[in-house]
Amino acid sequence: MDQAELPEIAHAHVAFDDGLTLECGLALRRLTVAYRTYGRLNADRSNAVLVCHALTGDQYVAEQHPLTGKPGWWEMVVGPGLPIDTDRFFVVCANVLGGCMGSTGPRSPRDDMDQPNPPRWGTDFPPVTIRDMVRAQKRLIEHLGITRLFAVIGGSMGGMQVLEWAASYPDAVFAAVPIATAANHSAQNIAFNEVGRQAIFADPDWLGGTYWAHGRVPARGLAVARMIAHITYLSEQALTRKFGRRLRGAQAAGSFDDTFEVESYLRHQGSSFVRRFDAASYLTITRATDWFDLAADHGGDLSAAFRGTRTRFCLISFSSDWLYPTAESRTIARALNRAAANVSFVEIATDKGHDAFLLDEPDFHRTLAGFLAGCAEHAGLPA
Amino acid sequence: MNVAVDPVRYVAKNMRLDLRLIAEMIAPGSRVLDIGCGDGTLIDHLFRTRGCDARGIEIDMAEVTRAVAHGLPVMQGDADTDLAQYPDAAFDYVVLSRTLQAVERPREVLRQMLRIGERAVVSFPNFGHWRVRWQLLRQGRMPMTSVWNRPWHETPNIHPCTIRDFFALCEQEGYRVERWLAVDDAGQRAPWRRFVGLANLFGEQALFQLRKAPS
Structure with missing residues (x-):
């Protein structure tokens, strides 16, 4: 799998020259946050919605992606007249800290060396946490002149950021929508992430993490990591429905070519992923999700993370999601109950697995739109 | 897409009647949990007409989805298991409308209601209604009426x-009955409402407002 480096493209961004001290204790001297906005901030700056992207998502929520040319990853949800209505809300989405679409991450030049043209961080990039990502987003939000977000919304790892936002900055979040997520990574979540990371390490082009200095990309390893992860995003029913045991043409049995359609699909997912994602970023971000444990950050009691909160929550899970199953959302809902928080909680019936939050799920979209409309009424936002 | 599952719960709901009678019991601006x-x-009505901070729990996911999609704070949950999660005195009123007879442990649900709320508002269909008694007496079989409208199994x-x-x-249980009333099948409060014996014979639905007796 010959693979060129990710092309350098310009992303709209803001740079903070005072940097950011990370939870691990290390400090980034300079912090860059790449972001996109949609819609218009109203005069009293009360209609801002922060969308938090998932592990391999990015800030291109509702527009053509500059690298892949594909439509935005949430184009069915964010836009004029859609559940997150850009005629009404000012939508912000930032590439996460540690990402590879313009925010500070392993592809950024090191800032701990006093030399011109310093090398990249690569695998020396400090470990970041979900909280670090949220603190970087907070800087962006302040830079945009917003003191209170009308809503913070995200699925999967984006949902973890939503929870962290609500826990860290309760007064800055009027409504929070954590979707298909969990308050901590389970052993199974960590296990799948670890297999993906080991696939990257096993690639001869990994070169001990210095691939980028040699113009190489551990494309096979990263593709395998993506293939494994992609299986966890689907469900058995969805795979059966889409592919069953169908063969690709009349290939001879016994061949290890992509004989079955499902193999061909996964290979395609793997190879297209490496054209838009950096291996070191993948490691950094998967690690951040593994470390996430909101209860542990609050003395082992998840409800303590939300004590006294006035944020209105809407938890949404999907019935066939086995990566972040409904039980995880219920755990969060109950913790919110213990904190006497205002919480809505819906499980959407679907066979599409974890990925359902990215797909055409009318009940999900109705739920999200209705929740936001109700919150807007309570917040006194003009219709 | 959702497969609409027929909700397995008491279905002959006349929400308008319930809504009116229960809402009359609830002070404006209070914190309400509707189980x-x-x-x-009801929670929509309490928010719009009484300025209440009203929230709901519902076991049937299709109903929950409908409620949240209408912008109402409702969570999927079960009265038998989820009330234990709430802190003491989190609400001014906890409402249980026509559900008591369908929960696993009614006594425990009532205890939880009066732990998490200052007052409990409970409505239930009255099994002592004369028609129920008459059917059982005359036919010797489980009654089937407009209110008790499903076969025993x-x-x-x-x-x-x-x-x-x-x-x-x-x-x-040591609960003080602050208010109670019984209504007939037309939803009207009748003159017999003051007498428990008559209400138990002619009342199709009962509505109680309870509070823990001072200890």
């Missing part, structure tokens, strides 16, 4: 009780 809130009609109403039974339970 078994269905599509959230399919009904979710596993804990039917009469108005007298409920008074007895309140006494046993």
Whole structure:
């Protein structure tokens, strides 16, 4: 799998020259946050919605992606007249800290060396946490002149950021929508992430993490990591429905070519992923999700993370999601109950697995739109 | 897409009647939890007409989805298991409308309601109604009326009780009945409402407002 480096493209961004001290204790001297906005901030700056992207998502929520040319990853949800209505809300989405679409991450030049043209961080990039990502987003939000977000919304790892936002900055979040997520990574979540990371390490082009200095990309390893992860995003029913045991043409049995359609699909997912994602970023971000444990950050009691909160929550899970199953959302809902928080909680019936939050799920979209409309009424936002 | 599952719970709901009578009991601006809130009609009404901070729990996911999609704060949950999660005195009123007879442990649900709320508002269909008694007496079979309208082997109403039974339970548990009323099948409060014996015979639905007796 010959693979060129990710092309350098310009992303709209803001740079903070005072940097950011990370939870691990290390400090980034300079912090860059790449972001996109949609819609218009109203005069009293009360209609801002922060969308938090998932592990391999990015800030291109509702527009053509500059690298892949594909439509935005949430184009069915964010836009004029859609559940997150850009005629009404000012939508912000930032590439996460540690990402590879313009925010500070392993592809950024090191800032701990006093030399011109310093090398990249690569695998020396400090470990970041979900909280670090949220603190970087907070800087962006302040830079945009917003003191209170009308809503913070995200699925999967984006949902973890939503929870962290609500826990860290309760007064800055009027409504929070954590979707298909969990308050901590389970052993199974960590296990799948670890297999993906080991696939990257096993690639001869990994070169001990210095691939980028040699113009190489551990494309096979990263593709395998993506293939494994992609299986966890689907469900058995969805795979059966889409592919069953169908063969690709009349290939001879016994061949290890992509004989079955499902193999061909996964290979395609793997190879297209490496054209838009950096291996070191993948490691950094998967690690951040593994470390996430909101209860542990609050003395082992998840409800303590939300004590006294006035944020209105809407938890949404999907019935066939086995990566972040409904039980995880219920755990969060109950913790919110213990904190006497205002919480809505819906499980959407679907066979599409974890990925359902990215797909055409009318009940999900109705739920999200209705929740936001109700919150807007309570917040006194003009219709 | 959702496969609409017929909700396995008491279905002959006349929300408008319930809504009116229960809402009359609730002070404006109070914090309310409606258990078994269905599509959230009552909490919507309490928010819009009484400025209440009203929330709901509902076991049937299709109803929950409908409620949240209408912008109402409703969570999927089960009265038997989820009330224990709430802190003491989190609400001014906890409402259980026509659901008591369908929960696993009615006594425990009532205890939880009066732990998490200052007052409990409970409505239930009265199994002591004369028509129920008459059918059982005359036919010797489980009654089937407009209120008790499912055969015994399919009904979710596993804990039917009469108005007298409920008074007895309140006494046993030390709950003060602050208000109560019974309504007939037309939803009208009738003159017999002041007399427990008559209400237990002619009342099709009962509505109670309870509070823990001062200890």
